[in-house]
Amino acid sequence: MKYSGIWILAEQDGGRVQRISYELLTRGRELAEKRNTDLTAMIFGHDINADDLQELIDCGADRVVAMEASELEHFLVEPYSACMLRIIEEYRPEIIIAGATSTGRTLMPYVAIKAHAGLTADCTVLDIEADTGNLLQTRPAIGGNILATIKTPSHRPQMATVRPRSTKPAAKQPGRSGEIIRLEATADLLTSRVRRVGFEASEESHSLQDADVVVAVGRGIKKSENIPLMQELADALDAALGASRDVIDRGWMSYPHQIGLSGKTVTPKFYLGAGVSGSIQHLAGMQTAETIVAINTDPDAQIFNVADFGIVGDLFEIVPVLTEKIRQVKGNG
Amino acid sequence: MRIIVPIKQVPETNAVRMDEETGTMIREGVEAIINPLDLYAIEIAIRMRDEHGGEVVVISMGPPKAVKALREAIAMGCDSAVLISDKAFAGADTWATSYVLAGAIKRIGGYDLIICGERATDGDTGQVGPGIASFLELPVASYIGKVDSVAEKSCRVHRLVETGYEVLEVDLPAVLTVVKEIADPRLPTLRGKQKARKMDIPTWAGGDLKVEPDKLGLNGSPTRVVKIHKPTVARNCQKVAAADEQAVEQAVDQLVAFLQGKDLM
Numbered sequence: 001m002k003y004s005g006i007w008i009l010a011e012q013d014g015g016r017v018q019r020i021s022y023e024l025l026t027r028g029r030e031l032a033e034k035r036n037t038d039l040t041a042m043i044f045g046h047d048i049n050a051d052d053l054q055e056l057i058d059c060g061a062d063r064v065v066a067m068e069a070s071e072l073e074h075f076l077v078e079p080y081s082a083c084m085l086r087i088i089e090e091y092r093p094e095i096i097i098a099g100a101t102s103t104g105r106t107l108m109p110y111v112a113i114k115a116h117a118g119l120t121a122d123c124t125v126l127d128i129e130a131d132t133g134n135l136l137q138t139r140p141a142i143g144g145n146i147l148a149t150i151k152t153p154s155h156r157p158q159m160a161t162v163r164p165r166s167t168k169p170a171a172k173q174p175g176r177s178g179e180i181i182r183l184e185a186t187a188d189l190l191t192s193r194v195r196r197v198g199f200e201a202s203e204e205s206h207s208l209q210d211a212d213v214v215v216a217v218g219r220g221i222k223k224s225e226n227i228p229l230m231q232e233l234a235d236a237l238d239a240a241l242g243a244s245r246d247v248i249d250r251g252w253m254s255y256p257h258q259i260g261l262s263g264k265t266v267t268p269k270f271y272l273g274a275g276v277s278g279s280i281q282h283l284a285g286m287q288t289a290e291t292i293v294a295i296n297t298d299p300d301a302q303i304f305n306v307a308d309f310g311i312v313g314d315l316f317e318i319v320p321v322l323t324e325k326i327r328q329v330k331g332n333g
Numbered sequence: 334m335r336i337i338v339p340i341k342q343v344p345e346t347n348a349v350r351m352d353e354e355t356g357t358m359i360r361e362g363v364e365a366i367i368n369p370l371d372l373y374a375i376e377i378a379i380r381m382r383d384e385h386g387g388e389v390v391v392i393s394m395g396p397p398k399a400v401k402a403l404r405e406a407i408a409m410g411c412d413s414a415v416l417i418s419d420k421a422f423a424g425a426d427t428w429a430t431s432y433v434l435a436g437a438i439k440r441i442g443g444y445d446l447i448i449c450g451e452r453a454t455d456g457d458t459g460q461v462g463p464g465i466a467s468f469l470e471l472p473v474a475s476y477i478g479k480v481d482s483v484a485e486k487s488c489r490v491h492r493l494v495e496t497g498y499e500v501l502e503v504d505l506p507a508v509l510t511v512v513k514e515i516a517d518p519r520l521p522t523l524r525g526k527q528k529a530r531k532m533d534i535p536t537w538a539g540g541d542l543k544v545e546p547d548k549l550g551l552n553g554s555p556t557r558v559v560k561i562h563k564p565t566v567a568r569n570c571q572k573v574a575a576a577d578e579q580a581v582e583q584a585v586d587q588l589v590a591f592l593q594g595k596d597l598m
Contacts, residue, residue: 016584077466108460112555119556262454286592307568
């Protein structure tokens with residue numbers, strides 16, 4: 001049987017559709033136009049807000065397939081993968097795209113094995129190969145030092161994850177219509193050997209990805225005792241504090257602060273990095289920021305290649321002066 | 334309990350240099366190390382064994398030289414090791430890699446937990462841990478930041494997600510993938526190194542596993558790399574030097590003016 005159609009995995013939390021879903025609609029819509037086919041959003045959950053499902057249509061989906069059950073309220077790999085495999089069997093999607101979230105990064109490989117599908121993680125560019133119709137998936141590889149373009153010539157579906165916040169979410173377009181299908185999540189799909197027995201919310205890590213201003217600490221900070229210097233700058237700018245992998249690996253800050261390929265992607269209006277050299281691993285997580293400012297002693301540091309404004313000098317001399325100056329300006333403003 | 338830890342030998346990525354002409358990695362002179370994120374898996378496995386008894390078996394799929402990574406893991410405190418190596422495995426993507434590792438784990442058998450690092454620092458996919466679980470028909474709990482308790486038939490863990498930590502109860506046997514905050518990896522001890530040097534580490538090839546030859550290596554891989562290129566990054570950086578105290582003042586004033594011009598203050 002033929003595989004056709006572009007599908008995205010929409011995500012919900014507490015019954016509300018999450019931002020990543022709309023980012024995937026932006027990606028999916030582009031591919032659907034190029035491939036001249038339909039775009040469908042699949043979603044698993046419990047008591048999903050009906051207006052939110054309609055909004056998926058308004059924002060670019062031609063069809064929504066929702067599977068709902070109390071067992072699907074939160075992500076659990078076994079019921080979610082059973083449901084996705086059920087959809088693959090029923091609808092034969094040619095392409096499935098999910099967010100590179102804690103859900104997508106776990107669910108997609110689990111499903112791809114069973115479907116014998118090709119899966120590419122963390123794609124930054126998705127395109128359709130003109131003559132074959134294959135999905136072309138471009139991603140950073142080898143610590144972000146190169147970009148590799150990957151395709152899946154003879155297995156279907158073609159599956160890919162894309163980083164959250166690597167695309168703008170799709171906007172509502174007036175007058176769109178589409179079908180919302182409720183596919184039954186039968187009991188045989190819902191068994192799980194993992195149970196969610198609690199949840200502890202953390203404010204801190206969330207704010208990094210949502211922040212309009214991010215201050216990042218690099219290895220140039222030299223030791224953990226110097227972190228407060230950067231925290232003061234972040235506070236003066238009303239910014240979230242992040243760090244490069246080197247800083248996290250040395251234990252100077254905790255893992256939720258890590259910006260980069262193996263940490264978080266941030267797309268703030270303003271990013272300021274001090275003592276950050278700009279390994280491609282780090283750049284992969286911040287180079288889409290609107291304005292980038294770098295402070296580094298090395299005039300040839302890679303970070304300056306992606307920066308709009310750079311100060312070549314010692315952060316220990318510059319940062320205290322900068323913090324004070326910002327306080328003055330803001331105090332008067 | 335028996336814990337299996339699959340690890341990968343990777344190039345020390347901080348030292349990676351690229352051949353500008355071909356866009357490929359220059360491997361000469363680059364040290365091969367245990368994937369740094371696998372050290373956390375090894376550490377938590379050793380701690381769980383020390384607390385609950387049993388053994389830690391470390392395995393790696395790779396070329397013959399990957400035995401060095403296994404000896405390092407033994408030196409840290411793992412009990413035994415198996416190298417899974419065969420020319421037929423070359424070019425494997427995450428599907429074919431998970432397939433072979435799952436085949437080796439089946440042969441070892443009798444396991445309670447399989448603990449993987451979050452991802453390898455060279456491939457950076459994070460797909461092999463869940464992939465192994467899928468082949469073995471086991472549940473997987475990914476991004477584990479803390480193991481709260483271990484009982485005979487289940488364990489309780491904290492899973493790091495975007496908004497906080499899920500507390501999960503996981504039936505055993507299961508696959509866990511762990512993140513950095515789970516435990517600080519120990520350094521190998523002198524006694525450990527001596528033990529590692531003497532240890533007999535068997536090598537299993539495709540023929541030693543119940544695997545189908547057409548599902549191995551490049552032939553068994555659904556994905557193909559079609560192009561490699563260097564990322565291009567370019568913005569016009571307005572660069573100012575701040576070599577002395579006066580220059581620092583000037584540079585900071587310029588930066589503040591720049592930010593005010595962009596309405597960022």
